[in-house]
Amino acid sequence: MKLIATIRTWLEHRQSRPVKEWFTVEFDDVNVRMRAAPPGRERWEQSFAWASVRRVCFKDEGLYASDGIYVFTSDRAESYMVPIEAQGGKEFFHTLAARGHFPPEIMLKAVRSTDGGLYCWPPEAPVPRDG
Numbered sequence: 001m002k003l004i005a006t007i008r009t010w011l012e013h014r015q016s017r018p019v020k021e022w023f024t025v026e027f028d029d030v031n032v033r034m035r036a037a038p039p040g041r042e043r044w045e046q047s048f049a050w051a052s053v054r055r056v057c058f059k060d061e062g063l064y065a066s067d068g069i070y071v072f073t074s075d076r077a078e079s080y081m082v083p084i085e086a087q088g089g090k091e092f093f094h095t096l097a098a099r100g101h102f103p104p105e106i107m108l109k110a111v112r113s114t115d116g117g118l119y120c121w122p123p124e125a126p127v128p129r130d131g
Contacts, residue, residue, distance in 0.1 A: 016039060017039055018085070019066050019083045019085040019086055019089075020085055020086060020087045020089075021087075022036055022037045022038055022039060023035070023036045023038075023082075023083055023086035023087065023089075024036070024086060024087040024088055025082045025086050025087070025088040025089055025092045026088055027050070027088075027092060027095060029050070030049060030050060030051075031047050031048070031049050031050065032047060032048055032049075032050065032071075032080075032092070033045065033046075033047040034046045034047065034080065034082060034086075046080060048071070048073045048075055048080055049073075049075075050099065052073035052074045052075050053071055053072075053073055053096075053099075053101050054072050054073055054074055055071075055072040055120060055121065055122060056069065056070070056071055056072070056096055056101045056102045056120065056121055057069075057070040057072075057079070057118055057119065057120040057121075058070075058084075058093075058102070058106075058107070058110040058111075058118070058119045058120075059116075059117075059118050060110065060113040060114065060115065060116055060117045060118070060119075061116070062114055062115070062116055063114055066083040066084055066085040066086075067083070067084040067085075067110075067111075068081050068082070068083055068084065069081070069082045069083075069084060069089070069092065069093055069096070071096075071101075093107070101121065102121050103121055106119050106121055
């Protein structure tokens with residue numbers, strides 16, 4: 001019986017928690033803040049200013065995984081990633097559109113996708129030009 005209880009406990013800890021239980025995105029008129037406490041990993045926090053947003057991509061992960069919103073800013077080369085299923089994720093995605101960072105017609109295509117598509121706005125990153 002003790003072996004069965006040990007295995008049951010181990011299995012319960014191995015099951016992943018829903019994204020909305022460990023990832024939160026919040027925003028106001030100036031900034032976007034993300035907090036995460038991923039199961040089995042260290043907590044972290046990140047933020048960026050709305051004014052720094054340069055490009056947004058939506059990555060469809062199919063039917064069995066959380067789709068991701070990738071926000072590229074002028075602050076760093078790497079994007080910030082927000083799972084659509086995060087607490088506040090859907091509101092964040094709609095606010096991106098409302099603020100002009102992701103056109104509604106592209107958003108509609110993205111959310112209807114189930115084939116692993118990648119939808120970005122602007123479609124191509126601008127190429128820097130030397131003076």
